Amino acid sequence: MVNRLTFDDDLFLRSERVLGIPVTNQSVWRFDHALDTAELDELAHRLGTGRLGRRVVRGAVPGARARWVPSEAVPPVAVRPEPVEDVLTWADAEAEKRLDPVRGPGWRLACAPTEAGGSVLSLVVSHVVGDGGVHVNAVVEAVRGVGAGRPAPTPVRWWDDVRDAGGQLLRAGRGVLRAARAPKGAPLPPGTQTSRTRERAGDETPARPPCAVFDCDAEAWDVAAAARGGSANTLFIAVLTEILLASGRVSPDAPIKVSLPVSTRREDDDRSNATTGVSLAVTPAGGRVTDLAAIRADSKRAFASAAEESPTRLLEPLVQLLPDAVVARTAGNSPVPLCLCSNLGELPREFAAPTGSPATSVMMRSLTGGTSPALLRARGGGLTAWLTRTGGTLTLAVLALDPDHFPDARTLRDHAANTLATWSIPATPW
Structure with a gap:
């Protein structure tokens, strides 16, 4: 089965592509100890081969929804050797790094020591690639060593896109009719x-x-x-x-x-x-x-x-x-x-x-x-x-x-x- 972009996926993709307004989700962990870089490398590998390892391919036929395919890009952990004085300023800078949900990768993992003697870790994920639920699930699955959510490399032929475009037209027509009768809340x-x-x-x-x-x-x-x-x-x-x-x-x-x-x-x-x-x-x-x-x-x-x-x-x-x-x-x-x-x-x-x-x-x-x-x-x-x-x-x-x-x-x-x-x-x- 082809994993197509939902309306919300498409909304965030167009926000970035059409309006020039990318949206990202970020988690920042604060630790009172140093982090092991080998453990971070393993975490990054598992994230890249899990549900974050996806990128967008546009449909070949007008009206066909874009689809998700596996991304082979696993970005290395960005390790800053100098201690961070202001954690939030560092986190803000990490959140501004360019992500690419189309070419990949659509996420970035970074860490740095703090002046207090601890560490800070940041994971930034394009909102196209995942919402908060995906963000949390991806990390949990990576820690557990569970491979889940990665799009299957399903071959797509031109008539698959034609079929999806037709189905989308049908869904749009039904939606308009039902919206006219739906209660306004x-x-x-x-x-x-x-x-x-x-x-x-x-x-x-x-x-x-x-x-x-x-x-x-x-x-x-x-x-x-x-x-x-x-x-x-x-x-x-x-x-x-x-x-x-x-x-x-x-x-x-x-x-x-x-x-x-x-x-x-x-x-x-x-x-x-x-x-x-x-x-x-x-x-x-x-x-x-x-x-x-x-x-x-x-x-x-x-x-x-x-x-x-x-x-x-x-x-x-x-x-x-x-x-x-x-x-x-x-x-x-x-x-x-x-x-x-x-x-x-x-x-x-x-x-x-x-x-x-x-x-x-x-x-x-x-x-x-x-x-x-x-x-x-x-x-x-x-x-x-x-x-x-x-x-x-x-x-x-x-x-x-x-x-x-x-x-x-x-x-x-x-x-x-x-x-x-x-x-x-x-x-x-x-």
């Missing part, structure tokens, strides 16, 4: 604050959006959540919303739209991207977001709706058929989320210890290249954040997509630190 409360696009203006110089990362005490986080009738995830939503409130990006007088990614990955699922999303409205009170019980109830309802067929999802086969020029005009004007919370939960033991010894903390995040203050301003975004748990540590990574309310990393870091302090959560910035 539960609306958000009137006046809910959302992201909106606007005219592109200001500095067009390419610039990295500000990012702040904190290692938080997991027990204190859980205690603070339980005291307000919530969970670790609902407190995550509240913290990110309160950072937006503190910056003035949103008003305390109206509900705020929060977006939540949801994995649709099944057992033995070889898709590169298998994620959908739901949303809810969070209502502040007195400039705070402390009713975690309400957020928890709304989150459960939102997650329950994730399996419903929305008109947007039904139109995906049609969108995947659109030529690049049309995609450039439509996708280039779409807004980014105002508040997106991606809780990756407790990381598997093998993932937290990719070379056998557990990391002290692990940060995961997605980063977008090719951005400028003018582009971010036009897309109308706010904050995007990721939360991971490793033993007694919760690692919070926050990316700011609003150059006016979060002009630099220090501003973002200060707002985040102050917000965590109001919840009595001990936090150490990276």
Whole structure:
């Protein structure tokens, strides 16, 4: 069976190819000891011969979806001999390295010693090659020595592409008909604050959006959540919303739209991207977001709706058929989320210890290249954040997509630190 690109795979590929905006997923492990380079070389080999070892080949017939084929490129581990003073600056530089999901490789592994006497390890994967689920599974399988998810070298003839193009046309037609009859989903409360696009203006110089990362005490986080009738995830939503409130990006007088990614990955699922999303409205009170019980109830309802067929999802086969020029005009004007919370939960033991010894903390995040203050301003975004748990540590990574309310990393870091302090959560910035 030919492994074809899904709609989401194609979306990230076109973001890079058509819009010049590559999206990558990055994990960064911090260790209190040196790493063995031979063990890292073995890890890289296993990653390259597993589900990350794939590249894109475009269809030979118009309308046929591109397909995945095995990639023979296994990039060597990039070892920096000099100690790293600022781990986050080093991680940012690693995330900017060029990846190629078409020619391969679509991923990169790098390590460096730290001035504190430990080590830091980075894995960057093109979002075309895989979402967070693939990212985690690839490392776990590599540690276990399990070869899985690598595309089979299936021979493809021209009539295979003709058949796929015809099937895609049929799926697009059915999707349009079903979308016209599908329910539009539960609306958000009137006046809910959302992201909106606007005219592109200001500095067009390419610039990295500000990012702040904190290692938080997991027990204190859980205690603070339980005291307000919530969970670790609902407190995550509240913290990110309160950072937006503190910056003035949103008003305390109206509900705020929060977006939540949801994995649709099944057992033995070889898709590169298998994620959908739901949303809810969070209502502040007195400039705070402390009713975690309400957020928890709304989150459960939102997650329950994730399996419903929305008109947007039904139109995906049609969108995947659109030529690049049309995609450039439509996708280039779409807004980014105002508040997106991606809780990756407790990381598997093998993932937290990719070379056998557990990391002290692990940060995961997605980063977008090719951005400028003018582009971010036009897309109308706010904050995007990721939360991971490793033993007694919760690692919070926050990316700011609003150059006016979060002009630099220090501003973002200060707002985040102050917000965590109001919840009595001990936090150490990276």
